[in-house]
Amino acid sequence: MTDKPRDYCGIFGIQNHPDAALLTYYGLHSLQHRGQESAGITTSYFDEEEERWIMPTHRDFGLVLNVFDDQNIFKEELKGRAAIGHNRYSTSGASKNPANIQPFRVHYRKGNIAIGHNGNLANAKQLRDRFREEGVLFQSTSDTELILHLISHSQKDTQLEQVLEALEQVEGAYSLVMLTDDKLIAVRDPNGFRPLALGKVDGSYCVASETCAFDIIDAEYIRDVEPGEVLVMDQESDADSEPESYFLEPEHGTDTSQCIFEYVYFSRPDSKIFGENVDKVRRNLGKYLAKEHPIDEMLTKETKHKPIVISVPDSSNTAALGYVHENQKLGRECKFEIGLIRNHYVGRTFISPGQKQREQKVRTKFNTVQGVIEGRSVIIVDDSIVRGTTSRYLVDMIRKSNPAEVHFLVSSPPIISPCYYGMDFPTPEELMANRYDRNIDDMAEEIGVDSLCYLSPDGLVNAVKEANVSPKGYCTACFTEDYPVPVNFGVEKEANEII
Template sequence: MCGVFGIYNNSKAAQLTYYALYALQHRGQESAGIISSNEGKFHHHKGLGLVADVFKEEQIASLEGKAAIGHVRYSTTGANSLQNAQPLFFKYQGGNLALAHNGNLVNAHQLRSHLERQGSIFQTTSDTEVAAHLIARAGYENSEQSVKESLGMIKGSYAMLFLADNKLIAVRDPNGIRPLSLGKLNGSFVVSSETCAFDTIGATFLRDVEPGEMIIIDQDGIRSERVSSYPTQATCVFEYIYFARPDSDIEGLNVHTVRKQLGKRLAQEAPIEADVVTGVPDSSISAAIGYAEEANIPYELGLIKNRYIGRTFIQPSQELRERGVRLKLNAVRKVVAGKRVVMIDDSIVRGTTSGRIVSMLREAGATEVHVRISSPPVTHPCYYGIDTSAKEELIASSKSIEEIREHIGADTLAYLSTEGMLDTFKDRLGAISEATQCCGYCEGCFSGSYPTEIIEQDKHSLER
């Protein structure tokens, strides 16, 4: 789950990209980078860490040009190292090309092995570099034609931005698994993983990039081509449940509103007598508000987040996740002491975080802790860009709900049903214009049914 942003035809391209990456920081905290183009000359800077740590004022000022792309990284394929930080930059017979990618290519290992046998030399362990080599080998001087042909060989999820000498190319995979939106800022066009970045820089949302669509932006304006003739939409439901910011809109649906509706449905399916409802900050707050409203139980800030700590779920190792939980949250004793507490969370993936939070609430004096999850049990790996690629890491893949309840120490535990989750989306879709092309969702992590062929491999199998 990375974040990508691009802008074309703006004298402050790098500065605006910097602000946009700030807005997308929740999508990746391991590295950040920006590449700008100034009349065919490329300037770049990237580094490990948060956007604020990687970029200083003088570095942003050095990124000259009216076009730029930026990236914040959350690694699922390839190590967390500077060589894997994006955007990637390469030269080939078609000129200069920079590439930023959100998603995961499920056949990257096969393609890489084939390319290496043909003589390709790789500089990173990221699956994204496979796309770069395919483009270079396509043999076209026209960059969008090279991109289009190379994507025909790729399977998996991708929202990709390409910055060429004189154009910006944005493309979304045929299933639309990862989000990508198009906007406008005065005379400039912008593309982003989430619409919250548009709000940050003052841009206007135009529309979502459609599944299987390639958008080309150059000095003549904007045009669209298809990279897939008959795309079948399968937008990742976890974008709505956890990853996206609540102020973002994806496929016409506001993330906060969806989460609130999920919480309401959860209250209908799993009611409980309690004194207070609280949500695990930040992604579960909206669902907690919905649950409290539907159940007619007061909502309170029973858990406070340290705003200087990142998201523990997307830390690259279990040790860091556990340490992050201890630093990240604190229970408000005056709110939960002597109370029967309903703790709303968006998901239980490994179980470590939930157990720690339940213990924290009990230590703060809660007499009962009832855990309610605003999504179904995560029983299957995700192969499209979420770091749950090993089934044995998923607590719900091997334990019953009662066993999970015992493991995390809750008095009761209930999940939202898959039917309830999908019905929530159907209800919301009824209020959307017929022009919105949204026909389905990927919920493979809950059901094991995936929209593409899956090629089993270790998540770090590209590492050398």
Template sequence: MSDETPQGSRAASTRALEERHDETPQGSASGAASTRALEEREQQDYIMFDKFRDECGVFGIFGHPEAANLTYLGLYALQHRGQESAGIATADGEKMRLSRAMGHVADAFDEQALETLPGHIAIGHTRYSTAGESRLQNAQPILIDCAHGQIAIAHNGNLVNARELRDRLVRDGSIFQTSSDTEVVLHLYARSREHSVEDALVESIGQVSGAFSFVLLTKDRLIAARDPHGFRPLALGRLDDAYIVCSETCALDLIGATYVRDVEPGELLVISDGGLRSLKPFPPAQLSHCVFEHVYFARPDSYVFGKSVNEVRTELGRILASESPVDADVVSPIPDSGVCAATGFAEASGIPMQMGLIRNHYIGRTFIQPQQAIRHFSVRIKLNPVRSVLEGKRVVLVDDSLVRGTTSRKIVKMVRAAGAKEVHVRISCPPTISPCFYGVDTPSRSELIAATQQLDEIREFIEADSLAYLSLDGLLRAVKPDGRSYCTSCYTGVYPVAFPRDEQAYLQLALKAVE
């Protein structure tokens, strides 16, 4: 689910750098220039951590009298997948209702709000918007009324041909209410001449390309669809007689539901009073599960793509320790996302693990853009070192990823200031060299430090004594035996689904910066 609003100066600067990227030398002159640019960007990081961000979490339930309440809980479990806005749509067989609000799930819905959402069917959505001005207009689910009746949709992913489809629809008279690529599907559906809901959906979804895990709601049905590549996760569960579909199994755990299976790539599920029907209406494609779900996005207590996220991340740490050993006194994760990999690293290396950094979990949006007077606090607002763990020690800091390098630089400085004798950084994924076009909010290539800097230049910039990344082979071994079924485009620059070559169009679809 991306936004298509033009991006002004960011798109222009990104476009210019993309055009010259392949001609950029890797020598010392370019390294010095890139380092200066990174130091300037460090002043703009404020309090946002240097991480990729998944755009959405989706949840749907059919056949439960407290559908809205359970959807609220499901979204609560999926809060990590989207913290900008939340929405719930319900149906009772006759009428559909919708409620959306900005903020976290707990802020968006209270008991009174949930009481306005009766029905035994519901879908919900959590959304991320990481830059620019956010708008309730772009929150999901999106609900429309057309010749086929009312329908609501929630989406995790990114449709790479949405701009082309949108332009065609606008020429044909469609009026769009949002800047979301998801709305394209609804306009295609409304224009379909197919007679049944299922056939109209198959026709409309069949025209889009890219990554999608959809949950859709009509007055009497819950429908789920997943793209043939299987980019984004989507699980199917049961709670007594009710059916649930959701982005991650942790949402099933919270409401006491049982995991049944994943919605298969290319599958469309229709759930009604008659039960569950499975359709396979879309042509098969090369499986391309997002490997970054295992590296960072998903909660460690979830099963994603049939694998325990915790076990995969721990194995990433074990392999990292074997590939890049180091003499040290303590392994310290960068919380929270580095904990599993640090556990595996400590286990394989024999170096004890301790929490040398403590995270403050209560930072709200108030601090996302602090005033100039307190910007220098930056990372310290979220992390604080434990001097008794770090002082006089050779420390291995383990994190899941290193994107721009600016946050890592601040953390290394903080650990040294706490008395660490040496600071070694280990990253449990390969160097990130390319942006994602399949539902992840990634920086432009110019902002990816590994795309323009050699390993030793990155080490110098973050001021670590040593730096090592996990190899791509090591990453794929951790998700064995089917490592070939994963998308690794952010590490290789090889994209399984082509995106429009028009620079402005695909940047608008991929970077999701301004709304």
């Protein structure tokens, strides 16, 4: 019952390291925010006695700490010097199917291959229909499985050639880690929708959705995997040899379109994605929010105290700091305060079937600091509003602490359309901006604030581009309905799960 969009997963891979599975475990732990329903790790090693390659996999529902709670898993089960790992979210119905837990692993005529995927294939329905006509049996409802079928059906001579041919047939968003018997392959789609970074630790290459997964294992960030790049690392790969690199052609002639929502909400502030620190970009979002909506233009009541700016923790913290800093720089009185406290020990086991239960869930996650809020003009900064339910409950809680007035600022534009490139959004009808036909005053009344202000689409793009000098472009489809890659809108999530 979250009121935020969800990213579908985090991925990690490492080649040629004696503790490959253990380092993958730590990497997944740092990427836990990208998927909290299930986790899995696959390794690869050559069994001298059996004279064949073995690819053990351990995966289950739950958080990383729960799935890998027995240290013997790393000593006895997940052997080998290469590993890939995956954290997962899913659509509600498909989340109950254990066959959808990644990494997926298969054995076919060219050997073993395992895959972990972050994204969503835009042409999944066409591919699935084609395979059904050919009599192919499916083990899951995930579009990730389609990539494995494309590889196994290829008539190319080598496994790498088969992988490259398969990737030429898929469209949409895909950052991938693939493990063959002797290779780690990392892929980012030509549009570069989802992030993927290359690092090295103890002379071994590793890849991850975000660089925070490198920090926990003391790995060095080298660079991003480029849009359209296929990196191949074999067992001989080390820090002295560059991985092999191949490039895929852009789809439909479109330009790079990196997901701008990664900066707004998904990624951890201590990560570097798309070539720039997330914290720096979020502070810049707050700066542009102050330019478009200066604090003194919102206030309507005289109080004996300075107006305070509070964030909805934790993803909005740095945007709120950027907003305060820019206002202070321009001589406008305000200060940042901790007015909302977040309980970090709330699990995902709360059942919230009705309004009262949903409200209680918000109260288990947040609480107000009355002494900070009482009698003050309060400006709440949040990164986004989806349905508006959580925002309304938060404002109700803050009102009970007797502020002089309450204003709500959003460091992104109104969300008006679903994402088809790897984020889980409500239907268009559930989005608050659509329910009120984007009427800001009506939306402000819905969540119970004196005023509601959003960062404009241009302000969002300009803020990101000012903070990140990379010339690459960004996808803003959820704010603008401008989809850079054509999507089959007849796809139903239950029948064709996004991963």
